Amino acid sequence: MKRIKQLNLLNTRLGFFTLLVLLFWVKNIFAYFTAFNLGIESPFQYFILFINPIATTLFLLSIALYAKKTKSFYRTSFLIYFLMTLLLFANVVYYREFTDFITINTILGAGKVSSGLSSSTIKMFEWIDVLYWVDFIGLLIAFFAKKLGKDERPVKARYAFAATALSLLAFSGNLFLAETDRSGLLTRTFSRDYLVKYLGINAFTGYDAVQTYKTHQVRAEASPNDMDEVASYVKEHHAAPNDEYFGLAKGKNVIYIHLESTQQFLIDYKLKDENGVEHEVMPFVNSLYHDSSTFSFDNFFHQVKAGKTSDAETLLETSLFGLNQGAFFAQLGGKNTFEAAPNILGQVAGYTSATFHGNNKTFWNRNETYARFGYDYFFDASYYDVNEENSFQYGLHDKPFFEQSVKYLEHLQQPFYTKFIAVSNHYPYAEFTDEDAGFPLANTSDNTINGYFATANYLDKAVEEFFTYLKAAGLYENSVFVLYGDHYGISNGRNKNLAELVGKTSDTWTDFDNAQMQRVPYMIHIPGQTKGGINHSFGGQIDGLPTLLHLLGIDTDNYIQLGQDLLSNEHQEVVAFRDGSFMTPAFTYYNGVLYDNDTQEAMTELSEEQQNEFEQLQEKVNLQLATSDKINNGDLLRFYTGSHLAPINPDQYTYKNSLNELLTIERTLGSQSTSLFSKNNNESTVDLYKTLKYQEYYPQVNTENQEITSDAGQEPVAEN
Numbered sequence: 250m251k252r253i254k255q256l257n258l259l260n261t262r263l264g265f266f267t268l269l270v271l272l273f274w275v276k277n278i279f280a281y282f283t284a285f286n287l288g289i290e291s292p293f294q295y296f297i298l299f300i301n302p303i304a305t306t307l308f309l310l311s312i313a314l315y316a317k318k319t320k321s322f323y324r325t326s327f328l329i330y331f332l333m334t335l336l337l338f339a340n341v342v343y344y345r346e347f348t349d350f351i352t353i354n355t356i357l358g359a360g361k362v363s364s365g366l367s368s369s370t371i372k373m374f375e376w377i378d379v380l381y382w383v384d385f386i387g388l389l390i391a392f393f394a395k396k397l398g399k400d401e402r403p404v405k406a407r408y409a410f411a412a413t414a415l416s417l418l419a420f421s422g423n424l425f426l427a428e429t430d431r432s433g434l435l436t437r438t439f440s441r442d443y444l445v446k447y448l449g450i451n452a453f454t455g456y457d458a459v460q461t462y463k464t465h466q467v468r469a470e471a472s473p474n475d476m477d478e479v480a481s482y483v484k485e486h487h488a489a490p491n492d493e494y495f496g497l498a499k500g501k502n503v504i505y506i507h508l509e510s511t512q513q514f515l516i517d518y519k520l521k522d523e524n525g526v527e528h529e530v531m532p533f534v535n536s537l538y539h540d541s542s543t544f545s546f547d548n549f550f551h552q553v554k555a556g557k558t559s560d561a562e563t564l565l566e567t568s569l570f571g572l573n574q575g576a577f578f579a580q581l582g583g584k585n586t587f588e589a590a591p592n593i594l595g596q597v598a599g600y601t602s603a604t605f606h607g608n609n610k611t612f613w614n615r616n617e618t619y620a621r622f623g624y625d626y627f628f629d630a631s632y633y634d635v636n637e638e639n640s641f642q643y644g645l646h647d648k649p650f651f652e653q654s655v656k657y658l659e660h661l662q663q664p665f666y667t668k669f670i671a672v673s674n675h676y677p678y679a680e681f682t683d684e685d686a687g688f689p690l691a692n693t694s695d696n697t698i699n700g701y702f703a704t705a706n707y708l709d710k711a712v713e714e715f716f717t718y719l720k721a722a723g724l725y726e727n728s729v730f731v732l733y734g735d736h737y738g739i740s741n742g743r744n745k746n747l748a749e750l751v752g753k754t755s756d757t758w759t760d761f762d763n764a765q766m767q768r769v770p771y772m773i774h775i776p777g778q779t780k781g782g783i784n785h786s787f788g789g790q791i792d793g794l795p796t797l798l799h800l801l802g803i804d805t806d807n808y809i810q811l812g813q814d815l816l817s818n819e820h821q822e823v824v825a826f827r828d829g830s831f832m833t834p835a836f837t838y839y840n841g842v843l844y845d846n847d848t849q850e851a852m853t854e855l856s857e858e859q860q861n862e863f864e865q866l867q868e869k870v871n872l873q874l875a876t877s878d879k880i881n882n883g884d885l886l887r888f889y890t891g892s893h894l895a896p897i898n899p900d901q902y903t904y905k906n907s908l909n910e911l912l913t914i915e916r917t918l919g920s921q922s923t924s925l926f927s928k929n930n931n932e933s934t935v936d937l938y939k940t941l942k943y944q945e946y947y948p949q950v951n952t953e954n955q956e957i958t959s960d961a962g963q964e965p966v967a968e969n
């Protein structure tokens with residue numbers, strides 16, 4: 250009898266180990282499909298999802314294999330299995346409430362968890378959750394009832410080692426596949442969803458633990474003295490507001506419009522189709538650009554790095570840089586103290602703040618970062634009707650995005666500070682396949698470039714429709730609009746293919762040209778005033794916040810901002826790129842080479858005077874970047890009291906049930922409510938929104954003599 254038992258595979262240590270690995274794997278896959286929404290887009294991603302629990306499960310359980318004593322083998326196995334199950338289970342329950350995964354900070358702080366838990370602990374559990382524990386309990390019972398034999402023989406060390414080695418190998422393979430599908434996964438950390446989707450919950454938690462530990466170390470070393478140094482730097486560099494413009498937009502609503510991947514060269518750009526007919530890419534944005542109510546800038550540069558969109562948000566809303574490595578939002582957005590625009594405007598001028606964006610809230614860790622920026626509301630993908638037809642990899646397309654946003658916007662108390670993050674004009678600039686197709690594609694050897702103009706045109710139309718609504722609804726006149734490009738759309742690696750389209754040649758294209766391409770649109774449109782125009786002053790995204798605050802009549806001298814008001818007479822025209830390159834009206838310093846902007850040539854020999862000037866500029870740039878890093882890495886703003894802003898409690902922002910919250914506020918305020926809805930006699934303005942597909946703007950002509958397909962470059966026959 251004993252013999253038979255021993256032959257039974259499950260009664261051996263290796264058999265038991267294998268059983269645990271298999272059971273956990275199944276549980277994990279079950280959770281992937283029933284509890285989480287991971288946005289799987291291809292069979293390849295399904296494959297990665299299927300295999301990703303294996304490596305870490307093997308690794309963790311293999312630890313028990315090293316135990317010699319019988320008791321310690323089984324104890325360790327059960328313990329590890331219990332902990333893995335607990336982690337999975339906790340994530341399942343947490344996700345149900347927060348649509349997010351548990352971070353080490355959440356566990357340590359437990360603020361968010363407990364605030365969610367306390368309100369409805371019981372409600373958070375569902376019967377199905379029992380499934381995560383039945384196997385564990387079943388195994389325990391079987392074990393103590395001696396149905397599961399104890400194997401007294403230790404696993405040979407080389408087998409234990411082989412299991413660990415196999416798990417590491419499996420992990421490298423997993424990581425390789427993940428990187429093939431989504432490069433920069435670990436360096437850029439797009440979102441927690443991505444880490445789980447590609448590497449699994451255990452790996453995500455481990456990764457998060459390492460990151461948390463690293464940031465904790467740096468922070469622990471920072472002291473209030475560091476803050477004093479920073480404060481004196483900021484004081485010295487502060488550019489006083491220009492009286493002519495200070496307060497020009499005081500009290501107005503702020504509407505930021507994020508023009509995804511839009512470069513300055515698209516402004517006034519006309520794309521020639523194959524018949525030589527020119528098509529203006531962004532006619533509506535151009536009309537704003539040339540309007541005397543708009544402060545437009547044509548030497549404005551993006552300053553982002555790996556955090557792309559989120560870095561632009563950091564720059565524009567905190568006047569600090571992102572990090573030189575990785576995404577700032579992901580690494581520190583959920584941990585740091587900020588003096589961000591929504592917080593300042595909320596506390597100083599009574600603004601209500603909201604971000605609108607048709608992607609999941611955890612992308613770029615926005616949900617955690619926005620809470621620390623002081624955003625009252627965040628309408629992410631969960632607030633929109635997103636389906637396969639109206640969306641792509643990065644979320645809801647721009648036309649339905651703006652259209653569906655207004656049902657929330659109309660309930661915001663005024664004045665409000667809002668940000669609309671469009672996304673359709675995002676790499677890979679895929680051709681529209683429905684009635685939104687029609688704008689001509691460029692004809693280069695690079696499909697990414699070819700599609701760029703059509704998606705930018707789509708964005709332009711989406712913005713125009715939004716403006717048309719705002720005018721009809723009566724929000725336009727009392728709002729100030731900030732339109733900005735977040736970063737390049739065409740990367741330096743592709744620019745040679747773009748050269749011909751921007752009046753250059755690929756043979757003579759240099760890094761000088763690459764640097765010039767980092768210009769992005771920046772315009773502040775203030776209906777009713779006429780002091781605008783195209784300003785040629787050199788500046789960057791870091792300068793956005795003081796510029797805007799001064800226009801809103803808010804002094805910035807007590808805030809820790811590294812940029813300078815672009816309209817100030819004291820504004821210095823030195824634009825730092827995140828890697829230490831820079832741009833001034835006279836020089837371009839890019840990838841280690843200094844160029845003369847007039848000759849566009851590299852300056853190989855510098856006079857002593859030029860050398861000095863160069864060194865001074867470089868020092869200035871490095872100091873600005875280093876100061877930003879010091880603030881961000883040391884979380885120095887937690888020590889700063891000079892701004893007199895009350896500290897933020899990020900746990901108060903859950904970004905759930907926001908519409909209900911807004912309606913309650915409206916009701917409570919009654920006749921004092923300043924929302925558009927209330928001002929409109931409690932009637933919705935949603936019906937004022939008109940949206941058309943491209944082919945409705947440009948109906949196809951189809952007569953006997955002429956047969957013109959939509960992509961043959963037909964001139965528009967109707968604008969509306």
Ligand code: GP9
Nearest residue numbers: 556557558559608612643
């Ligand atoms: C994703 C969107 C795109 O939500 O904002 O971000 P990007 O890839 O441009 O940084």
Ligand code: MN
Nearest residue numbers: 510557558735
């Ligand atoms: Mn972007």
